[in-house]
Amino acid sequence: MPTPSMEDYIEQIYILIEEKGYARVSDIAEALSVHPSSVTKMVQKLDKDEYLVYEKYRGFVLTAKGKKIGKRLVYRHELLEQLLNIIGVKDENIYHDVEGIEHHLSWDSIDRIGDLVQFFEEDHTRIDALKEIQKQNESED
Numbered sequence: 001m002p003t004p005s006m007e008d009y010i011e012q013i014y015i016l017i018e019e020k021g022y023a024r025v026s027d028i029a030e031a032l033s034v035h036p037s038s039v040t041k042m043v044q045k046l047d048k049d050e051y052l053v054y055e056k057y058r059g060f061v062l063t064a065k066g067k068k069i070g071k072r073l074v075y076r077h078e079l080l081e082q083l084l085n086i087i088g089v090k091d092e093n094i095y096h097d098v099e100g101i102e103h104h105l106s107w108d109s110i111d112r113i114g115d116l117v118q119f120f121e122e123d124h125t126r127i128d129a130l131k132e133i134q135k136q137n138e139s140e141d
């Protein structure tokens with residue numbers, strides 16, 4: 001299992017490859033706000049653990065294993081953003097909060113959150129009912 005830090009790298013590399021077709025050390029460093037030397041170090045570890053390989057001219061390429069986990073990590077991030085959005089968390093807090101919690105939930109919890117998001121999405125009166133409760137709670141503060 002990748003560590004939280006490895007997960008951040010795999011997630012960002014997956015996104016960069018999806019968007020640009022390749023991931024360079026400088027792009028990864030910028031996306032994660034870290035020093036390029038940290039990227040080089042981590043990429044060596046990810047290579048050793050078979051999440052990616054370095055290919056001359058193409059840069060880093062995710063292996064099948066790296067792609068599979070990368071896809072799940074991106075799904076997890078997006079799902080948690082969706083959840084926080086549905087429950088009324090302010091936009092400015094969403095990204096940072098998701099970055100803080102995403103590595104600390106089991107896939108069991110992620111799947112149950114998937115059910116919950118579906119529960120709200122299938123019937124928006126459920127979101128309205130939640131907003132009603134929030135309104136009541138705010139007026140009690």
Ligand SMILES: [Mn+2]
Nearest residue numbers: 011077099102
């Ligand atoms: Mn993330």
